Amino acid sequence: MDVFACAGCGTELTAPVSRVALPVHTHHGGWEELHPPLMEPATYAVDPEPTGPPWRLWQEVGADAAARQGVFAPVYSVSFGARNRIVIAPGDSRSMTLIPGQCEGYCRGVDGRAGPNLACEGCGRAVATRMDDCGMWQTVWLEPEAVVRRPSGFPADPPPEWGDLERAEHRVPPVEPDGSWSRRWEAAVGVALAHLVAVTEDRPVNLPAGPVAELLGHAVGRYLPTGPGARSTGLAGPGIPLPQPLPDILLVPRHPLTGAPWRPPGDRAAVVPLDSGVWAYLAHPGETSPIPVTGVLPEGVLRDDYPLPPLPRCPLTPHRAAFEDTLVRLPAVRAPRLRRFRDAYRRAALH
Structure with missing residues (x-):
């Protein structure tokens, strides 16, 4: 430490x-x-990345200086704070x-x-x-x-590794105790969607059935079109089998220590990184009882005598600033197709 x-x-x-x-x-x-x-x-x-003041207007900075600060599309202001x-x-x-x-x-x-x-x-x-x-x-x-x-002179705990994602305490539930969507999930989905838009270049995708489609389907539908030629997606990462046949795009966790995305053997597919706690919940949802229990239940038996937790009244919506801030920091946003996507998205956001 x-x-x-x-x-x-x-x-x-x-x-x-x-x-x-x-x-x-x-x-x-x-x-x-x-x-x-x-x-x-x-x-x-x-x-x-540079964070905090001083801030300079995009018009004063220009595209080249902004790119050196890690911003690749027009924004209101660019941070020239410390890295x-x-x-x-x-x-x-x-x-x-x-x-x-x-x-x-x-x-x-x-x-x-x-x-x-x-x-x-x-x-x-x-x-x-x-x-x-x-x-x-x-x-x-x-x-x-x-x-x-x-x-510090104190012994360091083992650094977090991929295996930590399988621990129950690493999972982040999508719903808060008061029945609202988790703010961490909203931001994480916004960040992941920016990567998904960049990888697909604004083309349709098909999400895998189950928790991924149930939790992320509405959000993806808000940002990506529907239609023929959709690219396939799948959940992949440590501790779960690699989907077969291999999808076009893999939803993978970030490493809990380095933040680098998990890569499949041979690196054969495009990856979209997810918050490791969000990914862990999708990959290992486990038992979610909010009520402590005593004793030991038989293996494979789950409690069903507790009330269902409150559910949000609207579908999960990505954090808009998380999506926008992530997208402008991806060099791919300079490609013509993504530039048109962002221009259309900004016009729609103003109305």
């Missing part, structure tokens, strides 16, 4: 933490809602204090619009940004130039 310390005076700024993949829903929450922490306790992730910011749960922060005058927000918290708002208690250097306003997952972002990483 590691700790992050102030690069100026050496004060330790975090509890011991271990690296995991950056969650796909990091920058996408539900508007006018308070969210829980993004990161699990004792973990951290790194965002390789490789480190994100932790607020509860894992140490020895930092808010900077007066830097704590602006929309309505329910701080959003980091003015840059770093946390200073090292040891030397007063600006080192991090706390973000917890409505629509944001609660985070503390460490500035990469203001901190250094050191061994």
Whole structure:
């Protein structure tokens, strides 16, 4: 495990933490809602893309400079913030204090619009940004130039691997206890759909029967056309048999440590990466009883004496910003067919 310390005076700024993949829903929450922490306790992730201020208008930047920032289609503004910011749960922060005058927000918290708002208690250097306003997952972002990483002296837990996806606690249910769709699912589906649109170049697809079609069918129908010549899709990944015959497109998990998509042997098909917790639920839904039980039931017997959980009143809808932000960061969006798709999508969104 590691700790992050102030690069100026050496004060330790975090509890011991271990690296995991950056969650796909990091920058996408539900508007006018308070969210829980993004990161699990004792973990951290790194965002390789530029994030946060300063922001520059697309018209001032131009296509070439925007592409160097990882944006390949016109947007309102482009981030020229630091790359490789480190994100932790607020509860894992140490020895930092808010900077007066830097704590602006929309309505329910701080959003980091003015840059770093946390200073090292040891030397007063600006080192991090706390973000917890409505629509944001609660985070503390460490500035990469203001901190250094050191061994904590505590033994590290085994790094997460593909096998972790089969653990029940890794699965993310699509529905919250209050009966609304999971905000993580909404964002994850938006991100996956952007990859699916890019892979298919706005052509029809057929989803496999079962949970994939039931949960994602409405969302896919909103973004991709129907008709002849549809490309086939299938769920694939560690711990489940590879579909046969091999579909044109495989829905695969991201690695829980690196974030890289799983690849089939021989890499014979196009892949669309899914949030690992979402993929795990689709591949290993398991038993979903909300009521604790005692004793042991016979193998293969499931409880059926608990009420069904509440279900949302509308189909699962992708997070629009997650879809748009992901699509403009895929180089494939510059292809003529996808450029026409995005232009038509933007016109429809304005009406």
